[in-house]
Amino acid sequence: MFEFEDSKTGTAFGVPLAVLLQxxxxxxxxxxxxxxxxEWEVLTIPPALxxxxxxxEDT
Structure with a gap:
């Protein structure tokens, strides 16, 4: 989980690694x-993800 902060409001929120990779x-x-x-992709991003x-393009 990665934590980010809204620079305007200071509100923090988490984003899972899988979402960032997607x-x-x-x-x-x-x-x-x-x-x-x-080479990096094979080691980092699971094929299912x-x-x-x-x-x-049709959606």
Whole structure:
């Protein structure tokens, strides 16, 4: 769990690592971040999590 804080209100909130990794996968698919290095991805992102983060263009 990662803790973030709203800079305007000071309110803290937690985000699970899996959610952050899903966001990274989605950002990669949308070309918002550079492609993930395959060696790093294999060690870091479980295949099921990667599959769950696939952006479908028809939705």
């Amino acid at each position: 966001c990274l996968c989605i950002a990669e698919q949308r070309h918002l971040v550079p492609p993930l290095e395959p 990667r599959a769950y983060a696939v952006v479908r």
